Amino acid sequence: MLRSLVDLALSRNNLTGSIPASIGNLGYLTTLYLHDNQLSESIPQEIGMLRSLVDLALSRNNLTGSIPASIGNLGYLTTLYLHDNQLSESIPQEIEMLRSLVDLALSGNNLTGSIPTSIGNLGNLTTLYLYDNQLSGSIPQEIGMLRSLVNLALSRNNLTGSIPASIGNLGNLTTLYLYDNRLSGSIPLVFNNLTHLTEFDIGGNMLNSHIPEGLCFNGLLVNFTANDNNLIGPIPKSLTNCSSLYRVRLERNQLSGNMSKDFGIYPSLDYIDLSHNNFYGELSKNWGKCHNLTSLKMSNNKISGKIPSDLVGATKLSILDLSSNHLVGEIPLKLGRLVSLFNLKLDDNYLVGNIPPELSKLSNLENLNLAANNLSGSIPGELRDYLKLMNLNLSNNRFGKSIPTEIGQINTLQSLDLGNNLLIGKIPKQIGELQSLETLNLSHNEFFGSIPSSFNKMASLTSIDVSYNQLEGPLPNIKAFQEAPFEALKGNKGLCGNATGLKTCLTKLNNGDVEKKGKKVMLLTVLLVFGILFPLLMVLGILMAFRKKVRNTKNKPSRVNHDNVFAIWSYDGKLVYENIIEVTENFSAKYCVGEGGYGTVYRADLPNGQVVAVKKLHATLDDDWANLKGFTSEIHALTEIRHHNIVKLYGYCSHPRHSFLVYEFLEGGSLGKVLSTDDDIVVFDWIKRVNTVKGVANALSYMHHDCFQPIIHRDISSKNVLFDLEYVAHISDFGTARFMNLNSSNWTSFAGTFGYAAPGIYFSIAMIYFQLNYPCSVCSF
Structure with missing residues (x-):
């Protein structure tokens, strides 16, 4: 009864199971639509019995197995859609018999093997989609015989070799997708003949040529993508003058050219990425005239000069990435008018000055990275206006003063990096109120005091670095601190806790009762001292002071008489002097680690476990004055300054027998040593x-x-x-x-x-x- 059926359309249902072999009995069928179901198993060989079939669509199912060779019997077939299934094995040679075929879509399967050369016999093809498979080998020259082809997509396969020049014969092509393969060699110059191209994507290959002239000869190219290749040379004028461009991706190549001359005005441009190339020169003011531009990425080039204020003309900008260039000057105030910005990256340049308060108007900002510049001043409290900010990186600058407490109001913040600055003061307790914060870096600053107890509530925190500050006291009782590596905690004044490399805290008040009890004991002790023992202690103190004065008069070593020279150790200098003499075995040569113009440097491992460097003054009589002058100059300078890139002076000793300076010990050695040692120079990248x-x-x-x-x-x-x-x-x-x-x-x-x-x-x-x-x-x- 159904054998006279002409059209069968059961698409977009929830059909399951297999396609029955009996379907081959419908000999009059011209249209068979079973696409967008959940059909499984293989395509039956009997499909080849439908010799009247014109349109066959089995796409978007779960069909497996190979494409049956019997499909070559369908001589009237114009449309064959088998895409988005799980078909495997190779494309059958019999497909060349489908001479009436106009649209062939086999994409989104697991097809293997090479593209058959016989495909060139399908002279009526306008669409050939073989993308998203596992096809290998080279692209056959015979594809150039498909003169009617409009859409060619071979992307996301394992194709190798060069792009055949014969593709340049396909003068009707509007779409050419070859991206994400392993193609090498050059882009054929005959691609200049593809004057109707609107979409051209060759990204993610290994091409190493110039971009051919004429790609946008007729001004029709909308999308040009050639990222992640090894393309060289400048951008051809046919592209720089291509006003039809909407999307351009050329990142991660070796392209070059002058940024102030090689780019024009693109009224339709929405997205451009020129990152990781060798572009140089100053940014053109024309970018501000691209009024539809939403994304401008030019990181990791050699762009110089100032950031042009004219960028404010690109009012739709949402992403601006100029990082890792040679930009100088201040951040333009007018950038605050780009209210659509949600990602601003200006890191790794040579920018100076403050963060303009006008940037606080960027209320949609989600990522702000100004790291690795020469920015200074204080961190503005206006940062609180960034109500959507998730990542803030101001590291490796020269910001001073304290962290503004307003940062604690940015509830969306997930990553905060203020490392390697000149920040001082205590860490604000408001930082501990950032309940979404995951990573925090406060290292290499001058923070002092304890880490606020509010940090104990930061359950989302996973990574911290507070190294090289002056912090002390117990670590917060959360996983991020307790399991932090020692490198993230070292270089502080007195942090304690159960973390690796730290000393255990001696006492810890756990509740209010213990604290009250301690206050009572302290009060009783004070009353006892002042009411009973104070007169006795006064007499005893006077006697001890008198005795010490007599002893010091007899044994006190002479000191250098020089202005502004003062000791900076707060503990027993005589004991430290004796310890240094003892551990260096009276400055034995075996502890020598270097020699300078007026002193020899020794390594001293003190009994308390601390390692210091000791510079002992040369004892040559002829240049006593020069040595003394250098000795006092160094003390004078290092007691006046404190910076994380200047060696720290712990103390000094002026004695008739030995005069020396005591510094922090830096185990990496000198730059001269690193540059002259084979092993060191390898890692000194x-x-x-x-x-x-x-x-x-x-x-x-x-x-x-x-x-x-x-x-x-x-x-x-x-x-x-x-x-x-x-x-x-x-x-x-x-x-x-x-x-x-x-x-x-x-x-x-x-x-x-x-x-x-x-x-x-x-x-x-x-x-x-x-x-x-x-x-x-x-x-x-």
Whole structure:
């Protein structure tokens, strides 16, 4: 009864099970639509009996097995849709017999093997979709025979070899997708003939040529994607003048060109990514004239100059990424008008100045990254206006003062990084109110006091770093702190707790009763001392003081008579002196770790477990005055300054027998040692080298501009730059340092390592020359 059926359409139902073999009995069928169901198992061979079939759609099911060879019997077939199933094995050669075929879609399966060369016989094909399979081998030249082809998609396979030049013959192509394969070689120059292309995607391959001219000759190209290749050379003018472009992705290539000249105005452009290339020059003001632009990404290039204020013209911008370039100057105030921004990345540049308060108008901002610049001033409290902010990174700058308590009002914050700044004060308890915070970095600052108890409620926190501050007291009782690696806690004044590498806290008040009891005991003790023992203690104290004075008069060593020289140890200096003499075996050569111009440096492992570096003054009589001058200069300088890129002075000793300075011990050695040691130079990669330069520059900037009296080191050399185990650079050896007088001119004699003159010397000479010819009241060196 149904054998005379012509059209059978059961699509978009919930049909299950297999396609029955009896379907082959419907010999008059011209249309069979079973797509968008849940049919499974294989396509029956009997499908080849439907010789009148014109349209066959079995797509979006769960069909398995191979495409039956009998499908080649369907000589009248114009449409074959088998896409989005689980078909496997290779494309049958018999498919070449479908000479009437117009649309062939086999995408979204597990087909393997190569694309059959016989596919070139399907001269009527307008659409060929083979993407999202596991096809291998090269693209056959025969595809160039499909002169009627409009849409060609071979993406997301394992295709290798070069792109056949014969594709340039397909003059009717509007869509060409070859992305995410392993194609190599060049983009054929004959692609200039594809003048009707609107979509061209070759991203995610291994192509290594120039982009051919003429890709947008007729001004029709809408989408050009060539990311993640090895393309070279400039952007061709046919693309830079292509006003039809809507989406451009060229990131992670080796393209080059001048950013101020090579790009025009694109009225339709929505998205462009030029990141990770070699573009240079200043940003063109034309980008502000792309009024439909929502995403502008140009990170990891060599772009220089200032951020143009004209960008404010791109009012729809939601993503602006200019990170890892050579940008200078201040952050433009007008950026605050880009109210659609939700991702702003300006990190790893050379930006200076403050964070403009106008940026607080960016109420939709979700990610703000200004790290690794030279930004200074205080962190603005207006950050509280970022009600949607999830990630805030201000690390590796020169922000000072304290953390504004307003940050605790950004309830959406998930990541906060303020590491490697000049922040001081106590950590605000409001930080502990950020209940969504997952990662927190406060390392390499000058925070002191204890970590607020409010941190005990931060259940979402998974990663912390509070290393290299002046923190003390117990760790918060949450997993992020208790299971933190020692590297995230070290370098503090006195943190304690059960974490690895920390001392156990001696006492801990757990509840109000214990605290009240302690106060009562303390009060009774005070009354006892003042009411009963105080007179006795006074008499005893006077006697002990008199006895100590007599003993010190007899045994007190002579001290250097020099202004502004003072000890900074708060404990028994005589005991420390004796400990150093003992552990170094009276400065035995086996503890020597280096030698400078006026002293020898020794490693001293003190009885309390602390390791320090001891610079002992040379005892040569001929240059006693020079040694003494360097000795006092270093004490004077290092007691006036404190910076995480300058070596810390713990104390000094001036004695007729031994005079020495005591510093923190930096186990990484000097920059000179690292550069001259084969094993060290291998791990001293580009990132570590850049961080070294930044560290030294930050320290020098601090000494020249942030000290009450500017300090000039006068001997910055590779031997005077020391590393800790994490390759953080520290300037050392201040024996030749000089303080500058802000109220008068300054003149210093030449100083420095023999055979080497630090860059600061030449700058000093230039400034002296300038002053002699153009007198001024203040000159900074």
